[in-house]
Amino acid sequence: MLVIRRDLVLAMRRRADVLTTLIFFVMVVSLFPLGVGPEMAMLRKMAAGVLWVAALLSSMLSLGRLFSADYLDGTLEQMMLAPQSLSMLVLGKMTAHWMVSGLPLVLLAPVLGLQFDMSVQALGVLIFGLLLGTPVLSMIGAIGAALTLGLRGGGVLLSLLVLPLYIPMLIFGTGAVEAVASGLSIASHLSLMGALLVLSLVFTPWVTAHALRISME
Amino acid sequence: MAINWFKYSAPTTFYGLAGKLIPWFAYSAAILFAIGLYIGFFVAPMDAQQGEFYRIIFIHVPASILSMFLYMIMAGYAALGLIFNTRLSAMMASAIAPTGALFAVISLWTGALWGKPMWGAWWLWDARMTSELILLFLYLGFIALHASIDDPRRADRAAALLAIVGSVNVPIIYFSVQWWNTLHQGSTIKFSGTTMHVAMQQALFIMLVACWFYAFAVALTRVRSIILERERNTTWITELPEVKQ
Numbered sequence A: 001m002l003v004i005r006r007d008l009v010l011a012m013r014r015r016a017d018v019l020t021t022l023i024f025f026v027m028v029v030s031l032f033p034l035g036v037g038p039e040m041a042m043l044r045k046m047a048a049g050v051l052w053v054a055a056l057l058s059s060m061l062s063l064g065r066l067f068s069a070d071y072l073d074g075t076l077e078q079m080m081l082a083p084q085s086l087s088m089l090v091l092g093k094m095t096a097h098w099m100v101s102g103l104p105l106v107l108l109a110p111v112l113g114l115q116f117d118m119s120v121q122a123l124g125v126l127i128f129g130l131l132l133g134t135p136v137l138s139m140i141g142a143i144g145a146a147l148t149l150g151l152r153g154g155g156v157l158l159s160l161l162v163l164p165l166y167i168p169m170l171i172f173g174t175g176a177v178e179a180v181a182s183g184l185s186i187a188s189h190l191s192l193m194g195a196l197l198v199l200s201l202v203f204t205p206w207v208t209a210h211a212l213r214i215s216m217e
Numbered sequence B: 001m002a003i004n005w006f007k008y009s010a011p012t013t014f015y016g017l018a019g020k021l022i023p024w025f026a027y028s029a030a031i032l033f034a035i036g037l038y039i040g041f042f043v044a045p046m047d048a049q050q051g052e053f054y055r056i057i058f059i060h061v062p063a064s065i066l067s068m069f070l071y072m073i074m075a076g077y078a079a080l081g082l083i084f085n086t087r088l089s090a091m092m093a094s095a096i097a098p099t100g101a102l103f104a105v106i107s108l109w110t111g112a113l114w115g116k117p118m119w120g121a122w123w124l125w126d127a128r129m130t131s132e133l134i135l136l137f138l139y140l141g142f143i144a145l146h147a148s149i150d151d152p153r154r155a156d157r158a159a160a161l162l163a164i165v166g167s168v169n170v171p172i173i174y175f176s177v178q179w180w181n182t183l184h185q186g187s188t189i190k191f192s193g194t195t196m197h198v199a200m201q202q203a204l205f206i207m208l209v210a211c212w213f214y215a216f217a218v219a220l221t222r223v224r225s226i227i228l229e230r231e232r233n234t235t236w237i238t239e240l241p242e243v244k245q
Helices: A002-012 A016-034 A042-062 A064-074 A075-081 A086-115 A120-147 A154-181 A187-216 B011-043 B052-084 B087-119 B125-150 B152-182 B197-231
Strands: none
Touching: A002 A016, A002 A086, A016 A086, A016 B052, A042 A086, A042 A120, A042 A154, A064 A075, A064 A086, A064 A120, A064 A154, A064 A187, A075 A187, A075 B087, A086 A120, A086 A187, A120 A154, A120 A187, A120 B011, A120 B152, A154 B125, A154 B152, A187 B152, B011 B052, B011 B087, B011 B197, B052 B087, B052 B125, B052 B152, B087 B125, B087 B152, B087 B197, B125 B152
């Protein structure tokens, strides 16, 4: 999985890009209490939703970089000519994208959750949900990124394409936290998220590879 | 005698066929709209629970049905275009999209108008309303992606892929949203033992057919102009009587 290592090294060389996404995540989450008022009871109820929406937005923010640099300097073309299957290369790029933009969010989420006075139990479910969900965001987002490659106004267009497809993850992720808060079983939500993760793992690399071929010809 | 099934899959022949079909669909849509609205507003009795307000279903229900079916048809054409690389399928897909989006808007709008007197609110975050809204977003994404790519062939394929991904996602979105919150009344039209009055049923059915015909007429008109635009440099276009004048 050389692609993962290469992308991670590249991301580390340009640390500012990675950090901006994280700071954006923290900022969006911190803006909500300012907008709706500091009542703890309400914030506790909102916490999961706010964190999830912020995670959706910030993972989308970094999608534009997934293929664009490689597209501009011709690396992507070389990857397509490579004997390895393009789907696997794409899967590597998705994984690297998740490790750079998804994993840090998961690690940061507990701190932000404490700001919203979430219970330890709810926090645990939120983190687990984000751990299952953020890879799916990277994978679905990659399809959009591949389709909008090299287009003018690609960023806004990307959000229009990708955000509706993110909705199931948002619902299940926040649903699990709500279930644990009201004492219900979380198994169904989390297993559905796991199912979506497996489905995306199987299909999205292939679809993204196809989208890249369309965009590159 | 062998029938050539693929005769009308070429824009050249389909252009003429569409031109002949459009008036039929357009006029019958207009007539059926008139009949359906008349039965719906004057013949059908008042609803026991919802009073006169229920009459909006004669527009609301066909529009909702059409908005969903047209998405599937659009995705089907998109898939055909992607697999067999036919020009006409992709043109049909992009011709259907605006009509589908229009029906989604009508469905949301009339639903809001009905919701105000019945539920006391213009908008409730109900499962069906929300998934209809998301469907509208998917249509808009398709149109926007198609519009922002200059090369029509690339636009066709990229939008086709998006439509297919969207159609895979529609059921997932629908069930996730339904699980999340449900308030909308269940469907009244069932295959057996419906609880509706006959006149209501007739009006609804006529309006549904009228909406279908309208959708056909509009999509065919749009595909004709797309054909004219895309193939403007070919000889058969320059030899068309309406172009020659």
